Amino acid sequence: MNTSQMKKVALLLLGISIILTSCKEQSKSKISQIENPQKPNIVLIMADDQGWGDLSMNGNSDISTPNIDALAKNGISFENFYVQPVCSPTRAELLTGRHFTRLGVHRTSAGGERMNLNETTVAEVFKKAGYQTAAYGKWHNGMQPPYHPNARGFDDYYGFTSGHWGNYFSPMLEHNGKIVKGDGFLVDDLTNHGIQFMTENKENPFFLYLPLNTPHSPMQVPDKYWNRFEDKELSLNYEGEETTTIEHTKAALAMVENIDYNVGRIIDKLKALDLEENTIVIYLSDNGPNGWRWNGGMRGRKGATDEGGVRTPFLIQWKGSIPAGKTISQLGSAIDLLPTLASLAKIAATTEKDIDGKNLAPLLLEENPKWEDRLVFNHWSGKTSIRTQRFRLDNEDRLYDITSDRGQKINVSSQFAKVLDSLRKAKIDWLAETKPLTSETDDRPITLGHPHFEYTQIPARDGIPHGNIKRSNRHPNNTFFTNWESVKDSITWDVEVLADGEFEVELYYTMKPENPGVAIQLSHGHSKFISRITEAHDPPLTGMENDRDPRIESYVKDFRPKVLGNIELQKGRSLLTLKIPHMDGNGGIDLRLLMFRRIQKAM
Numbered sequence: 001m002n003t004s005q006m007k008k009v010a011l012l013l014l015g016i017s018i019i020l021t022s023c024k025e026q027s028k029s030k031i032s033q034i035e036n037p038q039k040p041n042i043v044l045i046m047a048d049d050q051g052w053g054d055l056s057m058n059g060n061s062d063i064s065t066p067n068i069d070a071l072a073k074n075g076i077s078f079e080n081f082y083v084q085p086v087c088s089p090t091r092a093e094l095l096t097g098r099h100f101t102r103l104g105v106h107r108t109s110a111g112g113e114r115m116n117l118n119e120t121t122v123a124e125v126f127k128k129a130g131y132q133t134a135a136y137g138k139w140h141n142g143m144q145p146p147y148h149p150n151a152r153g154f155d156d157y158y159g160f161t162s163g164h165w166g167n168y169f170s171p172m173l174e175h176n177g178k179i180v181k182g183d184g185f186l187v188d189d190l191t192n193h194g195i196q197f198m199t200e201n202k203e204n205p206f207f208l209y210l211p212l213n214t215p216h217s218p219m220q221v222p223d224k225y226w227n228r229f230e231d232k233e234l235s236l237n238y239e240g241e242e243t244t245t246i247e248h249t250k251a252a253l254a255m256v257e258n259i260d261y262n263v264g265r266i267i268d269k270l271k272a273l274d275l276e277e278n279t280i281v282i283y284l285s286d287n288g289p290n291g292w293r294w295n296g297g298m299r300g301r302k303g304a305t306d307e308g309g310v311r312t313p314f315l316i317q318w319k320g321s322i323p324a325g326k327t328i329s330q331l332g333s334a335i336d337l338l339p340t341l342a343s344l345a346k347i348a349a350t351t352e353k354d355i356d357g358k359n360l361a362p363l364l365l366e367e368n369p370k371w372e373d374r375l376v377f378n379h380w381s382g383k384t385s386i387r388t389q390r391f392r393l394d395n396e397d398r399l400y401d402i403t404s405d406r407g408q409k410i411n412v413s414s415q416f417a418k419v420l421d422s423l424r425k426a427k428i429d430w431l432a433e434t435k436p437l438t439s440e441t442d443d444r445p446i447t448l449g450h451p452h453f454e455y456t457q458i459p460a461r462d463g464i465p466h467g468n469i470k471r472s473n474r475h476p477n478n479t480f481f482t483n484w485e486s487v488k489d490s491i492t493w494d495v496e497v498l499a500d501g502e503f504e505v506e507l508y509y510t511m512k513p514e515n516p517g518v519a520i521q522l523s524h525g526h527s528k529f530i531s532r533i534t535e536a537h538d539p540p541l542t543g544m545e546n547d548r549d550p551r552i553e554s555y556v557k558d559f560r561p562k563v564l565g566n567i568e569l570q571k572g573r574s575l576l577t578l579k580i581p582h583m584d585g586n587g588g589i590d591l592r593l594l595m596f597r598r599i600q601k602a603m
Contacts, residue, residue: 039205040318040345041279042126043194043266044337046094046209047259048087048138048216051289052311053236053296054256060294062234063253067264068315071283074324075317076364081332082387083287085309085380086302087163088113088140090286090334091211095121095141095152097338097355101379101434104444105141108163109476111462112442114142115152120351122338123153126207129347135159136193137211143457145450146498150176154209158193162461162477165213166556167543168220177455179508179561179595185222187212187255191262195269202273205345210266212259216290218543218551219251221258226548229254236294244291251548252291277320280344282337285312299408305378305385305395306408318344322364331389333376336360375423377430384431386423391416393423445496445573448596449503458576459593463491472590473554480557484588487581491591495524496573502599504566508559508592512538516584520564522594525574530581531564533589559592566599 053060057069057077071077083090088108089100092115096103104116115121123133134156135149143161145151158175165171168186172179183189194210214221229250238244263283270276288302288309289295300306314332316322321344335357342349343361362369376387383395392400392408399413399420413420448456461476467489472479481491505522517534541555580588 038278039129039131039347040321041198041205041275042131042207042341042345043198043270043279043281044094044207044209044341045263045266045281045283046091046137046211047256047283047285048211048213049252049287049290049302050215050256050259050285050312051293051295051301051308052285052298052313053294054215054253054285054289055313058296058313060236060253062232062236062294063256065256065260067260067267068283068313070267071263071281071315071317072325072327074319075281075315076322076326076328078314078332079327079329080387080389081284081312081314082310082376082378083284083312083334084378085287085305087138087216087286089380091139091141093334093357094337095123096353097122097335097349097351097357098353099335099356099377099434101431101436102353102356104437104442106437106442107439108140109461110439111444111446112437112439113140113163114147114444117146118352120353121153122341123149123207123209125153125338125342125347125349125351126345127153127155128350129345130205132197132201132204132206133209134194134197134206135209135211136190136197137209138163138165138213138216139211143459143462144447145177145453145456146447148177148453151450151453156197159190159211160213161457162459164216164218164475164477164553166218166478166554167546168213168218169546171556172559174457177453177457179457185258187214187258187262191265194266198266198269198273198275202275211286212262214259215252215255217549217553218547219248219255219549220543220546221251221254221548225254225258225261226251228257238292238294239297240292240299242292244293245549247549248291249293252289252293254548280316280318280341282317283313283315284334287312297407303380305380305383307392307402307406310378310385316364328363330363330371331374331376331387332360332363333357340364375426375430377427379431379436384427386427386430388419388423391419391423393420393427397424397427399423445494446576447498448495448576449497449499449501449569449598451499451501451598454598456596456598457593458493458495458596460491460591463493463578466490466492475553477553478556479554480559480590480592482590484580484590485586487579487583489580489588491578493576494573495576497524497569497571500569500571502566502568503596504599505564506595506597507533507562507564508595509533509562509589510538510557510559511536511589512587514585515587518580518584518588519582521579521581522564522567522577523579524567524569524576525572527567527569529565529567533562535560535562557590557592559590561595
């Protein structure tokens, strides 16, 4: 073999070696991809007080929701998905996978909305698995750390933690505990934060929770959406005897169309980031409609344990991984989300307490899954109902065949006596096992000064007025205290300081211009200090100018922050008391909240 032939053979062998090495590396890469699949992102969107019937996909010809409807077209929809009758219980179940009656949740305000601290949230589960987590919107499961979303697994939080808010246009909000001002219409603003979060974490697996605040009252919506409904004659109306103003219904539908616009923005951003096929998107509502409007003929609305109060749309899209256009008839519930999402993401759903929910993944992924009938419990304000795949036992122990009577008009108790008896017993057993808390049995104080968090907000909502002082509205969540007339008047909060420390105290107030000033005294246990307010600030009540229908909640004002000074607090439980020991004029202040900022731990 001559030199030229030897060179050709060497080059040939080198080429074969390169090809074999390349094939081997590609094989290793494919094996690695199989062994370590990229974790799917999660975007969980929840509307507030939207009814099942507030979507065009469910037969409402008065509304257009193409972006929400597309989630069903490109994914899966549930015919029978259930939440609780009001906000905070549903949110607690969604976050923990457990019946809210086990969690300490029994009210929608005044501390009764808080989840017990020994519960594990879905955010904590995903954070432990390496996910970036964020929540933007209405939290409604606790304001002060360790009940605050930043203490329950969410790295970033922006929104409001109370049950409702008084203004949806650039309102006072909070960002990770710090008071900030919103930017534009609130749902648009929350979506902006969600889009920014997805963009910043496009290379990381993320869990984004968007608990939007509409169509909950106040009925505020931008002109762009209201103008579509203001003069529109609605073709569908509620069929019962109860009534709601037509403006309320139109505003609610307009607000849902705004949500639809923002759902479209989320999907468009996922496409732009090339993340749509690796993102699970879920859409649902937290309870039935907040007014007597068309809802598919179902009985009940928000607050009721009947079908109309607890049935919600539930749509899930995961392009390329779950079927498109599939409808599931089996029952689903908010308690199922944590185990289902953990299963789909292939992460461990390790929680401190046993999960009540079921993993819905077999229904989503398998053509003919084995699935046993189940009981779904709905409870609120002492009323309990049970849904099986076929029946609903209502609060008065009447039985209805929902497969043929979604409106619960025909009592079939006599025809199915055995079913009736078994469900009655199941109701008694469930209540005995889960032991719902009540206002009379809830002795949890307001927490202040968690050592790992800088800010603690103590709002008027959680206070008790004494003397002449009055709350601005009987619905406490967004209220302020007013009518402070005497030095004998005071406000108290049942507060437990969690760790010794020094705190800067900031007060949000208004004061009439004819008032020369007041002395402010704040005390907790053996700690006390006195400061003064001398600068008047008397803005008007606002909110009504943006309401499309008169509200039942409090109007709001532009409260001014005033740093009163620093106070050293000792760990322990005592009344936090705010007094005005001296009035220069004839009146005191209106109070929205106190903000405590940890300076350092006391020695």
